[in-house]
Amino acid sequence: MPPTEGHQHTAPVLGVPPDWSLWVGSLGRTFIFLAVAFFLATTLFWVLQPRRDRWGRWGTLSFVLGCTSLFGAFGSLATLFINQRFEFAYVYGHSDAATTLAYRVAAVWSGQQGSFLLWACCSAIFGLIALRSVGVDRRWYIVVYALFLGAISGILAYESPFLLNLVDGKPVVPPDGVGLQPSLLNYWVTIHPPTIFLGFGSLTVLFAWAFSALLRRDLETWVRPIRPYAIVCMTLLGLGLCMGGFWAYETLGWGGFWAWDPVENVSFVPWCITVALVHGLYVQAARKKGAFANAMLAGCGLLSFVYGTFLTRSGLLGDTSVHSFAEMDRSALRILVGVLGVGILAFLVTWTVRWRAARKLASAAPPPEKTPFHREAFLSAGMWLILATGVGAGIGMSVPLVQALLGQAPKRVEEHTYHLILVWLYLPLMVVMGMAPFLSWRAQGGKVVFQRLTWVVVSTLTLLGIFLFWIRLPFSNYRLDPKESITGPFGFEFGQVPLMALLVGVSLFVLISGLWRLLETWKRSFPAIGGMLTHFGIGVTMLGLVVSRGFERSEQFAVPEDRPVRAMEFIVEREGRTKQLFDRTNEELFRLTTDRGNILMHPGLYYIEQDDGRVQPFAWPHVHRFPLYDLYLVVGALSFDDPFTREFKVGEEVLYDQTLVKYLGMRMEGQPGQVGTKFIADVQARVDGQEYRTSAVFEMTEQGPRRQAVRLTPTLLVQLDRMDAGTKSVTLTLSSILAYYPAELFFKPMTGLVWVGVGIMSLGGFLAAWSRRRLRSPGSSSGSSTADSDPKESESSEGPALEIDHASASAR
Amino acid sequence: MGNGLGFGPNRTHEMKNRKLGMILLSLGGLALMASAFLVNASPYVTVAQAKTMRGDNLHLAGDLIPGTMRVRSSELKVEFQMKDAEGATVPVIYAGTPPANMGSATKVVAIGQYQDDHFQARQLLLKCPSKYESTDKGAEAGAKKDAPY
Structure with missing residues (x-):
């Protein structure tokens, strides 16, 4: 569509949008409203289904149509992005003509409205997939799911991505869009959001299914079919979190994977809850215990995510955090708060009512095991610990809210506060995680258990010993000051060396234990290795995170244009740039030299012109990967030393910009008070063994005094501002014309483990889910075989009897 | 039992x-x-509070007064004037390289302690106006320059 030429001179040329694009926009809006209607109809049909059977079929159809409408809305928005229809405010705000196709698709979810749409679509995808597995839970599952999706569609009706750019009530096409936020321009923007939102979407399955199970008073039937969904959810969330970490590491230049930012915590909390749920379901499947705990966990995953979304989108953090969060439309926010409030209230009330009723029916509890060394005890200890970690992160991110509610001044929870508090959960969690797979369901004596663990412990200690020895070797590049100590919460002091040894030790323990059990399981039944593969992957990931952070070294420095500087053990020298400073692909070249060789690093740096004419720099790091460590270099905006003004006495010397400047004396040409008189200050400079001399002149002209800066050294100008004829002292301004590149260099060991570990962990997760898949609903006995390594896990999906905590003593 | x-x-x-x-x-x-x-x-403090409080982890929040920033790259030093919510101003000295978008920052949180006549910051958190809609991920970028653990 050629934009019609306007004849205004003041405003930019605005075109008239073509009919088809307006039509696509209306279609998208219609899809949103249709989704709301279909989901409401679904609810009605399925609530009334006992009256007439075919209403159930209509309800299901309506649910499918509602989900399809959401996909339709997504498709409409994607169409507008792909065709660059800038008459739509959302498209205008998140892309421009230069945005390539892949990023145009990614731009769909780069803003608030689009990410809500992505969330709704991902929930719908999982809603449809799980529809095949819910079996007897179908009715209430669909009702709850449809209510949730209806509410999200309602949010989208207010937070619409289909609003037009209007001038005088008429849609107009601006010549170009604003563009995608530069820091989003990275391949991760195409992969990370869909992954993590699929994870968030699958949380809805867990919530709706648990709700239905509670309503139906049957916490038994759902356990087996829901397990693959819980595992997939956990894996997607875990993978999504790690991808977010990789993104931050590769582009944002913080020098780390994880920063306990509120946005990160919002995803971390549901992951912790889902991990606890996956293990709780494992216990319930094998021991018929913890039914109510599992229902609670399944419900809390989604609720915690909705709470987190509320926290980051409400603007509550906006006043207290330097991170800005786009605020939501007020009506949309009200719906979100409504979903949160109604969701929490309805779920908790249902849970409590069912739990109290079940307690009355409770049969006698089994006798407690003689020793605590059995798998159930360790699994539940681990569940408590991971749950506490999630709750901790949740508390940390809620501090601004708590402060606001208490009417106190805002506070900021720093990254190290998270580390220092959560480390007390991390250490026992990893020990439990390493031990649990070696325990049987039947209680054993401590001696037997430690015999089984002997080789794992011995290998762990050996590897830890080798590691501690390695980091003391001078060529290992690791540094750890034995005298350094860290102050923890409530003023505890502990040494850095023992703390790091503990952290590395427990991570190694999990890694080795996971690998050990993995190999044992492999021999018996290959499909069952998923769980232990995940454990092994987590051990590898955590080892990488702990070592890369704990043994990180970094140094800030400024590289002048013309000469090398020292940073850590390197000599850093600038070697030019690849493009121009306003080119988004520009990279600055720096050569890092040691006595063992040199490498060329090329961190990115470019400028963007703002609307007010000012320029804004964007930088991204360069990561040079070695087998055992990363070198990570990020440079900042070019800067010049600000001029330096000072009074000099005759013969006085001052060091400025590595140059020794000396004021030698003053001469005068002509008569004082007359036009044309010149005052001349002789200045000398010494730098890099060179000596320079110049004369700064101050001339009285008819227009008043004239000062001129003269070159003192190749990079330094000097100007005579004022002089005192009596004392011959002068005021000189020295200004450097040397550009500096502020830079930060990180040495980060063992980061490769993080990448490998995340891969193993995700593979293990998907394998575990695959081996527990059950395509048919319970009732048909041909589901996949029990894939757990423990043959004692009973396979009884039949039986609608209400199972409660400690209700069954017969599982052994 | x-x-x-x-x-x-x-x-x-x-x-x-x-x-x-x-x-x-x-x-x-x-x-x-x-x-x-x-x-x-860590609570956010005003200039008056910073002067009386101890500790080297005070979070002084306020506006960067435009035109007051002086960069000394060669000495790894950034100086600027900051104005808090009560209107009090204070010179801030940050020892380090300026964060990438320092030049366009409007709101600043300086983390450090009050010394003699200035606030000595060891870390700066910045908020910059941007022509781009501030999506959560985007706003984090560059706004953050955290000291390592």
């Missing part, structure tokens, strides 16, 4: 005690963790 049979009034009593113990333990843990976070969180 308990009588051998696992039945009878003794047993239920013990179960109740155990449950109660569990609940108290988890509530205690929760309270401990919450207080650890609240106590260790």
Whole structure:
């Protein structure tokens, strides 16, 4: 569509949008409203289904149509992005003509409205997939799911991505869009959001299914079919979190994977809850215990995510955090708060009512095991610990809210506060995680258990010993000051060396234990290795995170244009740039030299012109990967030393910009008070063994005094501002014309483990889910075989009897 | 623990005690963790408060007064004037390289301590106006320059 030429001179040329694009926009809006209607109809049909059977079929159809409408809305928005229809405010705000196709698709979810749409679509995808597995839970599952999706569609009706750019009530096409936020321009923007939102979407399955199970008073039937969904959810969330970490590491230049930012915590909390749920379901499947705990966990995953979304989108953090969060439309926010409030209230009330009723029916509890060394005890200890970690992160991110509610001044929870508090959960969690797979369901004596663990412990200690020895070797590049100590919460002091040894030790323990059990399981039944593969992957990931952070070294420095500087053990020298400073692909070249060789690093740096004419720099790091460590270099905006003004006495010397400047004396040409008189200050400079001399002149002209800066050294100008004829002292301004590149260099060991570990962990997760898949609903006995390594896990999906905590003593 | 049979009034009593113990333990843990976070969180302070408070982890929040920034790259030093919510101004000296978008920052949180006549910052958090809509991920970029653990 050629934009019609306007004849205004003041405003930019605005075109008239073509009919088809307006039509696509209306279609998208219609899809949103249709989704709301279909989901409401679904609810009605399925609530009334006992009256007439075919209403159930209509309800299901309506649910499918509602989900399809959401996909339709997504498709409409994607169409507008792909065709660059800038008459739509959302498209205008998140892309421009230069945005390539892949990023145009990614731009769909780069803003608030689009990410809500992505969330709704991902929930719908999982809603449809799980529809095949819910079996007897179908009715209430669909009702709850449809209510949730209806509410999200309602949010989208207010937070619409289909609003037009209007001038005088008429849609107009601006010549170009604003563009995608530069820091989003990275391949991760195409992969990370869909992954993590699929994870968030699958949380809805867990919530709706648990709700239905509670309503139906049957916490038994759902356990087996829901397990693959819980595992997939956990894996997607875990993978999504790690991808977010990789993104931050590769582009944002913080020098780390994880920063306990509120946005990160919002995803971390549901992951912790889902991990606890996956293990709780494992216990319930094998021991018929913890039914109510599992229902609670399944419900809390989604609720915690909705709470987190509320926290980051409400603007509550906006006043207290330097991170800005786009605020939501007020009506949309009200719906979100409504979903949160109604969701929490309805779920908790249902849970409590069912739990109290079940307690009355409770049969006698089994006798407690003689020793605590059995798998159930360790699994539940681990569940408590991971749950506490999630709750901790949740508390940390809620501090601004708590402060606001208490009417106190805002506070900021720093990254190290998270580390220092959560480390007390991390250490026992990893020990439990390493031990649990070696325990049987039947209680054993401590001696037997430690015999089984002997080789794992011995290998762990050996590897830890080798590691501690390695980091003391001078060529290992690791540094750890034995005298350094860290102050923890409530003023505890502990040494850095023992703390790091503990952290590395427990991570190694999990890694080795996971690998050990993995190999044992492999021999018996290959499909069952998923769980232990995940454990092994987590051990590898955590080892990488702990070592890369704990043994990180970094140094800030400024590289002048013309000469090398020292940073850590390197000599850093600038070697030019690849493009121009306003080119988004520009990279600055720096050569890092040691006595063992040199490498060329090329961190990115470019400028963007703002609307007010000012320029804004964007930088991204360069990561040079070695087998055992990363070198990570990020440079900042070019800067010049600000001029330096000072009074000099005759013969006085001052060091400025590595140059020794000396004021030698003053001469005068002509008569004082007359036009044309010149005052001349002789200045000398010494730098890099060179000596320079110049004369700064101050001339009285008819227009008043004239000062001129003269070159003192190749990079330094000097100007005579004022002089005192009596004392011959002068005021000189020295200004450097040397550009500096502020830079930060990180040495980060063992980061490769993080990448490998995340891969193993995700593979293990998907394998575990695959081996527990059950395509048919319970009732048909041909589901996949029990894939757990423990043959004692009973396979009884039949039986609608209400199972409660400690209700069954017969599982052994 | 308990009588051998696992039945009878003794047993239920013990179960109740155990449950109660569990609940108290988890509530205690929760309270401990919450207080650890609240106590260790760093409050945002004004200039007047910063002058009287001890510690090197004060979070001084305010606006960067335009045109007052002086960069000394060669000495790894950035100086600027900051104005807090009460209108008080204070010179801030930051030892380090300026964060990438320092030039366009409007709101600043300087972390450090008050010394003699200035606020000595060891870390700066910045908020910059941008022509791009501030999406969460985007806003984090560059706005953050955190000291390592």
